[in-house]
Amino acid sequence: MHHFTYREGHLYAEDVALEAIARAVGTPFYCYSAATLRRHFRVFADAFADRDTLVAFSVKSLSNLAVLTLLQKEGAGADVVSGGELSRALTAGIPGDRIVFSGVGKTRTEMAAALEAGIHQFNVESVPELQALNDVAISHDTTAPVALRINPDVAAGSHDKISTGRAEDKFGIPWAQARDVYRLAGNLPGIAVKGVDVHIGSQITDLAPFEKAFNRTAELVRALRADGHEITRLDLGGGLGVPYQHGDDQSAPPHPEVYAEMIKRIAGPLDVQLIFEPGRMITGNAGILVSRIIYHKEGESRRFLILDAAMNDLIRPALYDAWHDVIPVREPGSQGGKVKYDLVGPVCETGDTFARQRDLPELAENDLVAFLTAGAYGAVQASQYNTRPLVLEVLVDGDRYAVIRKRPTTAQILAMESVPDWV
Incomplete structure (x- = not known):
C-alpha cells in the first residue's frame, strides 16, 4: 500500500500535488510519503508486538536523516553497516542500545565508535573480524556484545546480486565452522556472546527460503546452548520483498503477519529476543522518483523518451x-491508447535505460513521469556521475512537504576538489 494516487487527473503524494512540488524544486526528485513509512513500520512491528523484539530499520535502504528521525519516533532501532550510518542513526536520535552493526568489513575505528555509542550488538562475519573486535574492546576496557552471522547455505531465490545466504557468498561464517567459531568467541575476554544472526538476502517473496534458513538456525541455537553458550538473541535479518509490478498478485510477498506466524512457530520455544532488520518493505513503496521528459526521439524501430x-x-x-512501474503524473484519459517506449536518461552509457518497450499512454516533451517503488535503494545509491548533482529529496506529510536533501550546485560540487600547486 502507498499514498500516491490520482485526484481529478493529477498525481498526488498524500495531499500534495506532485506538479506543484516539481514547479517549486525542479526535477528530478525523490518524494517520500510519511504516512506510508509510518504504516509499513507499524504493520511489521505490530506483527511481533507480543514478543520481545527489536525492529532495527536497515539504514542502507534509505538513510536520509528526516526518514530516520520519523522512524525513530515510531520506535525503530537501526541496522547500520558503516561508521557513517552509525553517525546518521545517532544524529536521528536512535539510542545506541537500539543499534545493530552489520557488514563484512568493519574497521577498528568503526568498532571503537560503536563501542563508545553503546550499541546493542555487533553482527560478526568472520574470525579475523572477531579477533579485531576483541582487541578493540580490550583496549577500551569493555566487552563487545556479539552475534555471529552464520551462513546457512540457503538460496533466497532473488536476484543473484542481492542473495547473501549461499555457501559461495561473501557473507557470514560457514555453517560447518559455526560451533568452532562460537567456541573461540566464548574464550575471548573482549567478547560477550549474545546471539545468532542469519540473513539470506533481499527482495524475497516466498516464505520457503526463510523457513528453511530459520529452522536450521533454531537447531544451531539448541546446539550452542548444549555447548554451554548463553544464547539470548536471535537476529533473523530482513529481506522481506515488496511488489514492484503493481497488480501482479503472483509477485506479491507474504504479509508481515503471515511471516510473523511462521517465525513465532519456529523461534517461540527458544525464548530469545527477536531482532529484525527490515528496510525495503518499509521504504520501497513509500518513495517515488519524479522526472521530466526532455525529448521524444524517433528511432528506426523504437520510440525513446529521454528523461532528465x-x-x-x-x-x-x-x-x-530491476523493474519499476512508470506512470504519468497527469492521469491519461480513458479513451487514449498505449504506445511502446524505451525510457532512457541523458548519461553517456547504453546502460542508462530505465525501461524497454514499456506500454504507456502517449507522452510528450515536458510531461512528468513517476517511477514507483523507488524509496528503497534509490537515493542512497545515487552518484554525481557526469558531474550531475545529487538528486533532491522531498518528504510529504499530509498537506505539507519539505526538501530533506538539497540539490547541490555545480559550484558546490567543484568546491569539494582541489588542484595541487605542482600541477
Missing part, C-alpha cells in the same frame, strides 16, 4: 535489471 533523470539518480535498472 539518469542512472546516477536511480541505478537499480542498470545494476539489477
Whole structure:
C-alpha cells in the first residue's frame, strides 16, 4: 500500500500535488510519503508486538536523516553497516542500545565508535573480524556484545546480486565452522556472546527460503546452548520483498503477519529476543522518483523518451535489471491508447535505460513521469556521475512537504576538489 494516487487527473503524494512540488524544486526528485513509512513500520512491528523484539530499520535502504528521525519516533532501532550510518542513526536520535552493526568489513575505528555509542550488538562475519573486535574492546576496557552471522547455505531465490545466504557468498561464517567459531568467541575476554544472526538476502517473496534458513538456525541455537553458550538473541535479518509490478498478485510477498506466524512457530520455544532488520518493505513503496521528459526521439524501430533523470539518480535498472512501474503524473484519459517506449536518461552509457518497450499512454516533451517503488535503494545509491548533482529529496506529510536533501550546485560540487600547486 502507498499514498500516491490520482485526484481529478493529477498525481498526488498524500495531499500534495506532485506538479506543484516539481514547479517549486525542479526535477528530478525523490518524494517520500510519511504516512506510508509510518504504516509499513507499524504493520511489521505490530506483527511481533507480543514478543520481545527489536525492529532495527536497515539504514542502507534509505538513510536520509528526516526518514530516520520519523522512524525513530515510531520506535525503530537501526541496522547500520558503516561508521557513517552509525553517525546518521545517532544524529536521528536512535539510542545506541537500539543499534545493530552489520557488514563484512568493519574497521577498528568503526568498532571503537560503536563501542563508545553503546550499541546493542555487533553482527560478526568472520574470525579475523572477531579477533579485531576483541582487541578493540580490550583496549577500551569493555566487552563487545556479539552475534555471529552464520551462513546457512540457503538460496533466497532473488536476484543473484542481492542473495547473501549461499555457501559461495561473501557473507557470514560457514555453517560447518559455526560451533568452532562460537567456541573461540566464548574464550575471548573482549567478547560477550549474545546471539545468532542469519540473513539470506533481499527482495524475497516466498516464505520457503526463510523457513528453511530459520529452522536450521533454531537447531544451531539448541546446539550452542548444549555447548554451554548463553544464547539470548536471535537476529533473523530482513529481506522481506515488496511488489514492484503493481497488480501482479503472483509477485506479491507474504504479509508481515503471515511471516510473523511462521517465525513465532519456529523461534517461540527458544525464548530469545527477536531482532529484525527490515528496510525495503518499509521504504520501497513509500518513495517515488519524479522526472521530466526532455525529448521524444524517433528511432528506426523504437520510440525513446529521454528523461532528465539518469542512472546516477536511480541505478537499480542498470545494476539489477530491476523493474519499476512508470506512470504519468497527469492521469491519461480513458479513451487514449498505449504506445511502446524505451525510457532512457541523458548519461553517456547504453546502460542508462530505465525501461524497454514499456506500454504507456502517449507522452510528450515536458510531461512528468513517476517511477514507483523507488524509496528503497534509490537515493542512497545515487552518484554525481557526469558531474550531475545529487538528486533532491522531498518528504510529504499530509498537506505539507519539505526538501530533506538539497540539490547541490555545480559550484558546490567543484568546491569539494582541489588542484595541487605542482600541477
